[in-house]
Amino acid sequence: xxxxxHEDLEPLAFLLGTWRGEGKGAYPTIDPFAYEEEITxxxxxxxxxAYAQRTKHPVKGFPMHAETGYWRPIGADRVEIVLVHPTxxxxxxxxxxxxxxxxxxTTSVTRTSSAKExxxxxxxxxxxxxxxxxxxxxxxVGLPLQPHLSAELRxxxx
Amino acid sequence: xxxxxHEDLEPLAFLLGTWRGEGKGAYPTIDPFAYEEEITxxxxxxxxxAYAQRTKHPVKGFPMHAETGYWRPIGADRVEIVLVHPTxxxxxxxxxxxxxxxxxxTTSVTRTSSAKExxxxxxxxxxxxxxxxxxxxxxxVGLPLQPHLSAELRxxxx
Numbered sequence: 001x002x003x004x005x006h007e008d009l010e011p012l013a014f015l016l017g018t019w020r021g022e023g024k025g026a027y028p029t030i031d032p033f034a035y036e037e038e039i040t041x042x043x044x045x046x047x048x049x050a051y052a053q054r055t056k057h058p059v060k061g062f063p064m065h066a067e068t069g070y071w072r073p074i075g076a077d078r079v080e081i082v083l084v085h086p087t088x089x090x091x092x093x094x095x096x097x098x099x100x101x102x103x104x105x106t107t108s109v110t111r112t113s114s115a116k117e118x119x120x121x122x123x124x125x126x127x128x129x130x131x132x133x134x135x136x137x138x139x140x141v142g143l144p145l146q147p148h149l150s151a152e153l154r155x156x157x158x
Numbered sequence: 159x160x161x162x163x164h165e166d167l168e169p170l171a172f173l174l175g176t177w178r179g180e181g182k183g184a185y186p187t188i189d190p191f192a193y194e195e196e197i198t199x200x201x202x203x204x205x206x207x208a209y210a211q212r213t214k215h216p217v218k219g220f221p222m223h224a225e226t227g228y229w230r231p232i233g234a235d236r237v238e239i240v241l242v243h244p245t246x247x248x249x250x251x252x253x254x255x256x257x258x259x260x261x262x263x264t265t266s267v268t269r270t271s272s273a274k275e276x277x278x279x280x281x282x283x284x285x286x287x288x289x290x291x292x293x294x295x296x297x298x299v300g301l302p303l304q305p306h307l308s309a310e311l312r313x314x315x316x
Contacts (some may be wrong), residue, residue: 044212045220048244051231052226063202066227070244072270079271082248084240086206087227090248092268106270107272110250112230112238 003045005140011073012049014100015041015126017139017158021132022058023151029141033056035065037151048072048087073097079104088115100127117141143145159202168233169231170207172258172285173199175316179290180216181309187299188220192216193223197290206230207251209241233253237262250282258266258285 003013005013018037026032035055042050049071055064069091081104089111095104104132105119109118120139125132131154138148163171171201178198193213200208207229213222227249233264239251243283254264260283267276269306275313279299289312296306 010174026186044224045223046224046244050224050226050244051168054246063204066202066204066208066228068208068228070224070226070246072244072246072272074272080246080272082244082246082270083241084227084242086208086230086240088230088238088240088250090240090242090250090266090268091263092246092248092270094270107270108248110248110268112240112250112252112265114230114232114238 003043005072006044006045006047006136008047008073009043009049010080011076011097012041012071012102015049015102015125016043017041017155019132019153020156021151021153023055023149025147025149027138027146028143029108035151039153051081081112086110088112090116093121101125120145160199163201164203164205166205166231167201167207169234169255170199170229170237170260172199172259173207173283175199175313177290177311178314179309179311181213183297183307183309185296185304185306186301193309197311198282209239233300235261246270247276249279251279259283278299 019039023037037055037056039053051069051071055069061151067083072080073081077097079097084090091106092108093104094107105122106120119142122137125134133152136149137145137150140146168300179195181193181195195213209227209229211225224244225241231240232238235255237255242248247265250266251262252265256309264278276298279297283288285291291310294307295303297303
């Protein structure tokens with residue numbers, strides 16, 4: 001049985017479901033790349049969303065990146081996000097929720113001893129009905145904050 | 159189709175599967191509590207394990223805690239863990255893997271603005287065949303590191 005949505009979650013309810021689409025990545029230190037992506041936002045009746053993301057190679061199909069974490073609304077127009085990457089990166093993100101736009105920036109990026117030196121990330125998500133677009137800006141390996149990822153996905157399940 | 163286990167993952171292969179059991183928690187600032195727990199360790203052919211944990215009330219069945227993250231072996235006897243809690247806590251854990259015992263301590267705990275002040279965590283996992291026992295020690299809200307959780311689980315699926 002589907003649990004009832006926690007009332008605190010209503011400002012983020014537009015994210016719920018499974019989203020699939022394509023994205024592109026670039027950074028001065030790597031070759032540009034493309035990916036297929038699936039993002040899920042689920043809830044269990046508690047005042048937070050579980051977030052999971054996976055990408056794969058658009059032609060060869062092998063798994064590329066993954067992320068997992070939680071999004072927690074703070075009142076009607078703020079959000080706190082905690083998420084981790086399998087490469088040993090953890091992001092604490094905070095920012096605004098404005099109807100269906102989420103704009104967040106890391107207040108802290110921490111990493112394991114062997115992880116790459118990522119120092120700052122900003123993420124913008126825009127949802128228009130069943131269409132989601134996001135952009136990620138990243139500062140890493142001594143370089144300033146700059147565009148890193150952009151993607152467009154469609155909701156395939158509520 | 160099940161992906162082939164990445165060879166780097168072999169030192170942590172004893173964790174793979176779905177585990178269910180019961181645990182107990184205590185801390186000077188809260189009433190002692192009991193919980194039912196499910197832990198899953200899965201892989202997708204990459205050199206890391208996806209870790210997910212959920213607990214629920216042993217009598218009333220409502221969801222209690224949850225965690226999600228990744229475990230990455232570093233050689234045969236070290237592990238790096240990144241994991242997050244929905245309450246806005248992120249742990250970077252590093253430590254040792256010794257046959258089927260994992261002993262890790264946080265090198266960093268970070269948190270969102272509204273999260274509780276958790277400052278340090280240590281985790282010990284011991285696996286004997288299909289039996290897993292773990293202990294968690296925590297420093298929080300100004301108190302020193304001390305026992306917080308202990309649980310015993312059985313592997314219910316490979």
